[in-house]
Amino acid sequence: MKKDGFENKSIDIIIPVGLDEEPDLQKSIGSIIELHRKAGFRKFALFGPSKGWRGVGYPPKECFEEIADRILEFKKGLRDTDILVGWWNTLTLKSGKYGSHRIVRIDGSESYFSNCPLAPAFQKRFSADVAFIAEKAAPYMIVFEDDYGINCHRGYGCFCELHLKEFARRTGKHYSREELREKLMDGTDEAVALRLKWGELSRDSLMELAAHVRKAVDRVTPWMPMGSMQPGCADADGDSTRAVAEALAGKNHRPFVRLHGTSYSNDDVSSAPQNIFHALYGRQHLPEKFILYHESDTYPHNRFFMSAGKMKTLMASAYSYAFDGSTFQVRQHLDDPNEDPGYYEMFARECRRLNALRDAAKKCTVSGCGLISSPMGFSRNENWENGWVRAFAHFGIPYTTLESRVNVLSGKLPNALDDETIRRLLRKGLLLDGEAAKLLCDRGFAPEIGAEVTEAPEKTYSKIAADICGKERIRDAFIHGNTGRLMDGCFTFSPYGNGSFQQLKPLSSKTEAVTELLDFRDHPFGIGMTRFENSLGGRVVLLAQGVKNNLSSSLFNYRRQRLIQELVVWLGAEEIVYVKECARVFCILNRPTEKFDHEFYGVVTLIDLSPDPLESVELRIPADWCGKCKIELLDIDGKWKKASFEFGEGSVKILHPMTICEPLYLAFRKK
Numbered sequence: 001m002k003k004d005g006f007e008n009k010s011i012d013i014i015i016p017v018g019l020d021e022e023p024d025l026q027k028s029i030g031s032i033i034e035l036h037r038k039a040g041f042r043k044f045a046l047f048g049p050s051k052g053w054r055g056v057g058y059p060p061k062e063c064f065e066e067i068a069d070r071i072l073e074f075k076k077g078l079r080d081t082d083i084l085v086g087w088w089n090t091l092t093l094k095s096g097k098y099g100s101h102r103i104v105r106i107d108g109s110e111s112y113f114s115n116c117p118l119a120p121a122f123q124k125r126f127s128a129d130v131a132f133i134a135e136k137a138a139p140y141m142i143v144f145e146d147d148y149g150i151n152c153h154r155g156y157g158c159f160c161e162l163h164l165k166e167f168a169r170r171t172g173k174h175y176s177r178e179e180l181r182e183k184l185m186d187g188t189d190e191a192v193a194l195r196l197k198w199g200e201l202s203r204d205s206l207m208e209l210a211a212h213v214r215k216a217v218d219r220v221t222p223w224m225p226m227g228s229m230q231p232g233c234a235d236a237d238g239d240s241t242r243a244v245a246e247a248l249a250g251k252n253h254r255p256f257v258r259l260h261g262t263s264y265s266n267d268d269v270s271s272a273p274q275n276i277f278h279a280l281y282g283r284q285h286l287p288e289k290f291i292l293y294h295e296s297d298t299y300p301h302n303r304f305f306m307s308a309g310k311m312k313t314l315m316a317s318a319y320s321y322a323f324d325g326s327t328f329q330v331r332q333h334l335d336d337p338n339e340d341p342g343y344y345e346m347f348a349r350e351c352r353r354l355n356a357l358r359d360a361a362k363k364c365t366v367s368g369c370g371l372i373s374s375p376m377g378f379s380r381n382e383n384w385e386n387g388w389v390r391a392f393a394h395f396g397i398p399y400t401t402l403e404s405r406v407n408v409l410s411g412k413l414p415n416a417l418d419d420e421t422i423r424r425l426l427r428k429g430l431l432l433d434g435e436a437a438k439l440l441c442d443r444g445f446a447p448e449i450g451a452e453v454t455e456a457p458e459k460t461y462s463k464i465a466a467d468i469c470g471k472e473r474i475r476d477a478f479i480h481g482n483t484g485r486l487m488d489g490c491f492t493f494s495p496y497g498n499g500s501f502q503q504l505k506p507l508s509s510k511t512e513a514v515t516e517l518l519d520f521r522d523h524p525f526g527i528g529m530t531r532f533e534n535s536l537g538g539r540v541v542l543l544a545q546g547v548k549n550n551l552s553s554s555l556f557n558y559r560r561q562r563l564i565q566e567l568v569v570w571l572g573a574e575e576i577v578y579v580k581e582c583a584r585v586f587c588i589l590n591r592p593t594e595k596f597d598h599e600f601y602g603v604v605t606l607i608d609l610s611p612d613p614l615e616s617v618e619l620r621i622p623a624d625w626c627g628k629c630k631i632e633l634l635d636i637d638g639k640w641k642k643a644s645f646e647f648g649e650g651s652v653k654i655l656h657p658m659t660i661c662e663p664l665y666l667a668f669r670k671k
């Protein structure tokens with residue numbers, strides 16, 4: 001088989017390089033060689049045409065001729081090296097007016113520069129331009145910009161005549177845009193069904209254009225790998241990631257996708273787990289054969305915005321998730337593009353370690369509590385993401401997006417799950433926030449969760465919410481390890497949100513109140529958390545608060561951390577590892593797949609998301625690991641070395657200091 005650039009065994013890093021960053025192309029070539037020499041990068045994605053064309057119109061033929069010539073110049077300049085150059089097509093749908101057919105938003109306005117993927121003239125022209133570059137310049141691969149979406153053109157789209165016509169064909173009923181505007185926006189079941197159908201149409205229209213491109217390229221260079229960059233709207237586009245990547249790959253290639261998962265213009269390290277959660281979901285739900293790249297994007301690519309430390313944190317997570325590689329923005333896209341050495345020097349130091357980490361993670365499954373999410377949230381215009389990500393990450397409790405022994409739901413997510421799935425989850429261990437618990441009650445599952453969950457009547461709510469000095473008290477049976485038993489109340493002052501609040505009413509004495517809510521005079525007025533064993537054999541824990549938009553000290557505190565940690569074990573996660581008595585140490589748990597089960601118990605990634613250094617870190621570990629394993633630490637050279645540690649009762653103390661953004665990678669091996 002012909003080598004196509006994807007056969008490498010190590011982490012596959014692709015560095016974007018602007019085709020016209022440097023007025024002097026030879027300098028640009030020199031800067032690539034410099035990066036190759038300094039950091040070992042071998043693959044570069046030359047990007048163009050310029051996004052400046054958006055305001056002018058779809059680029060003329062000469063622009064693509066120029067791009068092809070430039071790629072050839074790069075190849076010529078690099079011919080004595082083993083460097084590969086691909087083409088990153090940066091103008092897909094947001095590519096400047098072509099003909100008269102634009103993306104039409106639901107309010108009838110036309111996008112100024114985005115072309116509809118169903119427009120026949122655009123399909124023809126776009127495919128021909130891609131095929132032209134493929135044939136003339138023969139980059140090692142072609143990847144498409146993340147403007148390849150339907151719902152990223154400043155509104156819900158595309159409601160052009162062709163999209164409406166195709167929708168009529170599929171549904172057997174012609175809807176006008178005005179009718180759809182009315183129907184799609186309300187919350188009825190009919191609207192949900194229609195949105196799902198509309199999502200399918202959006203996805204299929206993207207797939208259709210991708211298939212056109214594949215066909216045109218197959219005529220001239222069938223060997224050409226082509227892949228996509230997942231746009232932020234991929235879920236709203238009918239969960240389009242898989243379909244688009246498969247259409248671009250065609251029959252003869254492994255699909256490849258860059259999954260989004262970074263933070264633009266933001267260096268908040270404590271948000272890294274949330275930044276990369278969608279990518280973890282993609283990693284765990286796309287077919288095994290897909291080649292997955294993490295969006296290691298430092299936008300706007302200088303350290304006034306993102307530190308190399310935050311990028312290291314994201315990459316440590318991505319390779320703990322066993323990503324195949326990264327599209328890694330290490331350059332400013334200006335002349336002298338390598339001016340800021342921060343990112344590539346970080347990688348040059350870390351790459352052996354990240355490779356060894358990824359190799360270990362490849363033998364594993366990311367494990368922990370199941371933070372169930374659903375891209376189908378779009379059908380109800382709802383957030384798809386599990387609202388517990390931040391709490392679990394900051395409490396040091398590992399999670400996965402796969403259904404597990406213990407699962408966790410929040411907000412409106414139950415709306416995306418059918419009754420059968422809910423019943424299955426109720427037979428295991430289930431942790432619910434107030435909003436999710438209420439939805440389950442509304443669907444008749446109160447007996448299985450052990451409580452009626454209701455919204456507080458307006459008058460009661462106003463009274464409770466006005467009390468910013470209320471408290472929550474842990475009841476006697478649940479104060480293990482706590483010297484104190486109070487937590488801030490659910491309406492304590494929180495500048496970044498308190499989340500929602502629901503009333504929990506236990507159905508019988510079988511439902512245990514874990515905490516009680518107190519007003520400022522210490523009078524109990526409700527229940528904060530419950531636990532319950534149901535008749536299906538499952539266990540359920542409820543939290544009265546909603547976790548979405550909740551950054552309050554009522555949720556984030558040491559006592560809540562201990563409670564949630566102990567309760568997930570009670571729910572059934574006996575096999576879990578978690579970080580004890582530390583704020584904000586992110587913990588990723590990799591458990592070996594069956595094939596590698598004899599080798600080790602697990603690989604644990606620990607990342608201090610707080611600027612405070614730690615002398616050591618104590619982990620709760622499963623009973624069968626205690627005293628029976630040896631622990632190794634991954635060093636900077638990518639070698640597993642004996643770690644210093646002390647076993648405690650059901651725990652182990654790792655005697656290595658930790659500082660922010662300097663992850664520790666531990667392997668628990670069988671003796």
Ligand SMILES: [Zn+2]
Pocket residue numbers: 102103104116117118158159160161162163
């Ligand atoms: Zn359209």
